[in-house]
Amino acid sequence: MNSAKYDIIIIGAGPAGISAAVLADQHKASVLVLDENCAPGGQIYRAIEKNQKSDNEWLGQSYQDGLPLIEDFRRSRVNYQHSAKVWHLSGAKAVHYSVNGKSHSAKGGQILVATGAQERPFPVLGWTLNGVMSAGAAQILLKESGVVYEDAVFVGTGPLLYLIVHQYISAGIPIKAIIDTTPRGNYLRALRHSFGVLKNTKNIFQGWRWKWEIIKSGTLYISNISDVRINGSDSVASVEYCQRSKWKNLNCKQVFLHQGVTPELNTSLSAGCDKSWDARQACWTIDVDQYGQSSVDGISVAGDASSIAGGVAAAQRGSIAALNMLYNLELISRGDRKVLSKPFKKKLSKEMAVRPFIDSLFKPHVRYRTPQDNETIVCRCEEVTLAQIKESIGVGCKGPSQLKSFTRCGMGPCQGRLCGLSVTEILAKELEIREEQAGYYNARPPIKPVTLAELASLDET
Amino acid sequence: MFKSINSNQGELITIYFEGKTLNVPKDYNVATALLWAGVCDFRETTLNNMKRGPYCMMGVCFDCLININGMDNQQSCTIQVSDGMKIKRQVINSSGKK
Numbered sequence: 423m424n425s426a427k428y429d430i431i432i433i434g435a436g437p438a439g440i441s442a443a444v445l446a447d448q449h450k451a452s453v454l455v456l457d458e459n460c461a462p463g464g465q466i467y468r469a470i471e472k473n474q475k476s477d478n479e480w481l482g483q484s485y486q487d488g489l490p491l492i493e494d495f496r497r498s499r500v501n502y503q504h505s506a507k508v509w510h511l512s513g514a515k516a517v518h519y520s521v522n523g524k525s526h527s528a529k530g531g532q533i534l535v536a537t538g539a540q541e542r543p544f545p546v547l548g549w550t551l552n553g554v555m556s557a558g559a560a561q562i563l564l565k566e567s568g569v570v571y572e573d574a575v576f577v578g579t580g581p582l583l584y585l586i587v588h589q590y591i592s593a594g595i596p597i598k599a600i601i602d603t604t605p606r607g608n609y610l611r612a613l614r615h616s617f618g619v620l621k622n623t624k625n626i627f628q629g630w631r632w633k634w635e636i637i638k639s640g641t642l643y644i645s646n647i648s649d650v651r652i653n654g655s656d657s658v659a660s661v662e663y664c665q666r667s668k669w670k671n672l673n674c675k676q677v678f679l680h681q682g683v684t685p686e687l688n689t690s691l692s693a694g695c696d697k698s699w700d701a702r703q704a705c706w707t708i709d710v711d712q713y714g715q716s717s718v719d720g721i722s723v724a725g726d727a728s729s730i731a732g733g734v735a736a737a738q739r740g741s742i743a744a745l746n747m748l749y750n751l752e753l754i755s756r757g758d759r760k761v762l763s764k765p766f767k768k769k770l771s772k773e774m775a776v777r778p779f780i781d782s783l784f785k786p787h788v789r790y791r792t793p794q795d796n797e798t799i800v801c802r803c804e805e806v807t808l809a810q811i812k813e814s815i816g817v818g819c820k821g822p823s824q825l826k827s828f829t830r831c832g833m834g835p836c837q838g839r840l841c842g843l844s845v846t847e848i849l850a851k852e853l854e855i856r857e858e859q860a861g862y863y864n865a866r867p868p869i870k871p872v873t874l875a876e877l878a879s880l881d882e883t
Numbered sequence: 884m885f886k887s888i889n890s891n892q893g894e895l896i897t898i899y900f901e902g903k904t905l906n907v908p909k910d911y912n913v914a915t916a917l918l919w920a921g922v923c924d925f926r927e928t929t930l931n932n933m934k935r936g937p938y939c940m941m942g943v944c945f946d947c948l949i950n951i952n953g954m955d956n957q958q959s960c961t962i963q964v965s966d967g968m969k970i971k972r973q974v975i976n977s978s979g980k981k
């Protein structure tokens with residue numbers, strides 16, 4: 423088996439991956455970028471090249487801002503492989519991936535994991551019904567294909583929720599209602615961090631503007647609710663929400679859920695990178711130093727894949743990580759690393775200054791992170807309910823791995839991506855231990871399900 | 884129902900869902916094409932026979948699994964449509980047999 427060799431292999435082509443690739447290329451490193459999507463941009467700048475030709479103004483400025491970066495990337499000598507599913511990353515800096523069902527392998531002097539974020543699971547009653555999708559899905563459908571759903575109900579909290587609703591409204595798509603689950607107390611908690619906001623007002627004002635325009639548009643806006651659930655037998659019939667201790671019903675056929683994003687963990691964890699629980703963001707983050715170097719030699723993690731800070735921060739963190747990798751490869755000096763990373767660090771610190779405010783404001787209520795109703799499905803793949811998890815804990819289950827063998831929770835094709843965080847928090851709560859102690863699933867290769875045929879095809883290459 | 888707001892959908896190609904002919908934009912992925920054509924029921928869960936369809940559209944949740952050209956477990960939100968593609972609802976019972 424022959425592996426192609428590169429100085430740097432980057433997994434992911436969002437702002438972090440692309441920025442790193444462009445910079446590394448400028449310093450004469452050979453770079454391979456493996457991207458799961460069919461075009462560069464990640465989720466934030468998804469389909470940006472395609473939309474460039476149309477005049478879809480409703481996509482907004484923050485989206486269009488990504489274009490120069492993608493253009494630089496296209497002009498570079500970086501070897502870009504789209505539609506590549508990375509299914510194995512080893513500590514020995516070898517990457518296995520498949521394209522169109524055929525496997526390939528490559529070795530890198532340095533590896534950068536820039537796999538971005540995923541949406542946080544939203545385990546409420548009825549979230550597995552047909553007609554319930556994530557708000558991120560609504561945005562992908564809109565950006566990539568101009569496909570929308572009229573009279574849908576949007577439920578949740580977080581900047582991305584307001585962004586997609588704002589895009590819908592700007593594009594003239596009627597929305598039945600927005601049910602805002604931002605906990606009331608968050609506004610006060612966020613105020614304590616308002617000092618940081620002063621350093622980056624643009625960011626915050628944009629968020630307020632979206633929200634203000636949503637309210638101004640006359641769309642039904644429901645807030646201060648204490649619970650929500652989705653009804654229906656096979657598909658969605660209605661959303662119910664509890665406001666001032668009264669349950670109210672809203673008939674609809676399509677619901678979009680969102681409560682923030684969390685790092686894509688499986689890739690870094692499978693390579694053995696250390697993680698920590700971040701209480702403010704209520705999720706696991708990958709441990710990295712100021713240059714994005716993880717606990718595993720030669721593997722760096724940048725952008726939202728290490729901790730959530732958004733697209734602009736991701737671009738800076740990607741560039742900083744690239745400089746460090748170039749230094750490790752002896753392509754630049756230690757002094758160069760320091761000097762060249764300065765402007766990126768400056769921009770990054772401006773972005774980071776608003777995080778405490780944003781994180782506190784949009785931290786989802788614990789009742790939406792750990793389901794309350796025993797019948798709520800926690801693991802979508804294996805259809806494991808909260809009741810089953812509690813039962814296992816009752817008979818001695820102590821952690822996520824044991825829970826797998828007790829209930830199959832986390833054993834399905836998504837490999838715990840849609841239940842892992844809930845499981846950590848449920849275990850912590852039920853066992854009255856800290857999240858760090860409760861732990862997370864052991865991420866093992868393959869990172870993504872692969873067929874035997876795909877595995878076999880590797881030996882032929 | 885899902886619908887498109889783009890006035891020009893570009894070239895259409897033909898795919899088949901459960902034997903029915905669907906003309907869909909060439910640059911859609913399979914999940915988008917089916918949703919756009921009014922199909923939201925992609926598969927049945929093995930345990931409780933619940934109907935499922937796409938949830939995340941970004942390759943994370945695996946709820947969009949479907950049978951494409953005779954192969955089960957195809958992650959339809961990550962696969963482009965192609966002319967003549969034959970798609971079927973995925974039903975696998977817990978013993979793994981059809």
Ligand code: FES
Pocket residue numbers: 914936937938939940941942943944945946947948958959960961
């Ligand atoms: S819809 Fe989630 S993986 Fe396809």
